[in-house]
Amino acid sequence: MNNIRQFSSKEDIQEQACLWISRLDRGLNSDEKVALDVWLSESNAHRQALLDAASLWDDMSVLNELSGLFPQPTSRQRTKKGSMPKTAVWGIAATFLVMAIAVGVVVQRTWLNTPPELAAVSQKVQTGVGEQKNVTLADGSKLHLNTNSIVTVDFSSTGRNIVLLKGEAHFEVAHDKSRPFSVTAGNNTVTAVGTAFNMQYVDDNAFELVVTDGKVLVKDRFKASSNESLFTKRPVAEEGLLMFAGEKATVQGKVEARESMTQNDIDDDLAWQQGMIVFKGEPLEAVLAEIGRYTPVRFNVSDESLRKRRVAGYFKVGDIEGLLSALKNSFNIDYEKVTETSIELKIAKS
Structure with a gap:
């Protein structure tokens, strides 16, 4: 018989704890419950690692599973001189697990309830053929999505990034100089702050751009650039091209067929919103x-x-x-x- 026991590193224990939490989340079978009991009984470090991992896992099914495995002790289970049996220890562990998960949930909910401009948000919005959607984004910007269209939204504390994958969308951008609002389509990006503009794919990599309010900077997304020129009067030839309210162009790497529009022209172009x-x-x-x-x-x-x-x-x-x-x-x-x-x-x- 081999009586030599290999000690696990802290990283190994943490990895095993995370594995057990994921198993608890989808539900343990009878053999796994026995194996978990054995693993927890081997070391206080195992129990602590499980509690630490549980505090980061926002799913009450984990708590319910552990509560079933380690029920609270009755008064008859207490031993002499104030000591408690193993089941009582597990009861306390389950109580701490409740607290840990509760703290994790509170922290996460508090983070999600911070002002929109600080929230990290990722989402996908799409419409079917003949369908249209009006969506208010996390920063207060408004997205009007036309038929058979797809956009992805990725907001962080430093930027607001949209990708128009298909179709047509109109953007009414909430003002926030600290987080530029950029829409990528094909080979180009359109960056704006406190602006409104419409983008419609007319080819695989070409889109029609109509600026309805403010100004936008059109850039080749494969060229390194900064946002400085968007907010200054410095030349932007090497950065991209500024377009202003009332202008329309086809964008496919370069800005082509640029023209000025009357308000009636703009209203006709955006009539799909009505x-x-x-x-x-x-x-x-x-x-x-x-x-x-x-x-x-x-x-x-x-x-x-x-x-x-x-x-x-x-x-x-x-x-x-x-x-x-x-x-x-x-x-x-x-x-x-x-x-x-x-x-x-x-x-x-x-």
């Missing part, structure tokens, strides 16, 4: 591509000349019947419903 789409003479194929963002219905146009026909008007998001009626009555475009999700468009016969 459930409307505005067209001002775009070709029918472009109109159908935009409509297709809001519905699973697909349109087929075989006549090339019809594809180029100009369409203008206000259309309600998702109202396919209203669209078809307008196309027929105002633009001499007839239709045939091939299936529930497929429609053929053609020039109406005289």
Whole structure:
């Protein structure tokens, strides 16, 4: 028989304690309960490590499991001269575990209830086809998410970082100079403080940017830069490009097709927030591509000349019947419903 016993290091004990806590969290089987009892009886260090690990684990199922393993002793279990049996010791240990978990919960809840600008927040917001969402973020900024879109949010004490993975979003940024608000899309980032702007993917790495309030700094995210130029009058050619309220551009590495917009133009671009789409003479194929963002219905146009026909008007998001009626009555475009999700468009016969 080998009577030599190897002593575990402090790190090994802590690792074993964390392993036991994770097992307690998902529930112990009968063999594991016996093994845990043996492990705890081997050393005070084991018991202390378990309590320390439990204090960091915010899950009451762990407490419930330990309470079942180590119930509180009855008065009959007390021994002479004030000493207590092993079950009483476990009862005290369970009581301390309650306190440890309670302290951990209080600390965590207190941290979460700190002012929003100090809270670390990670979340994902997405919409399905035809769905829109308005979300107030932890710092008070407002996110308006259009159809079939995805963003991830990562707020820390030093920065507010958003990634637009898909679709279109409008941001109304809460003022906080100490934590720049940056949105990444494709190869670029748009950074703002106390500003509002709209971003919509038009290609895999290209997006359309409309600044509706304040100013933003557009940068190539693969180039090292600082935020200094955003808040000063220093040149930003090497940093990126400043865009101001009322400006629109396509961004794909470089800022292209930059133009000024009237307030009416901006309102038309953002009409989707009121459930409307505005067209001002775009070709029918472009109109159908935009409509297709809001519905699973697909349109087929075989006549090339019809594809180029100009369409203008206000259309309600998702109202396919209203669209078809307008196309027929105002633009001499007839239709045939091939299936529930497929429609053929053609020039109406005289």
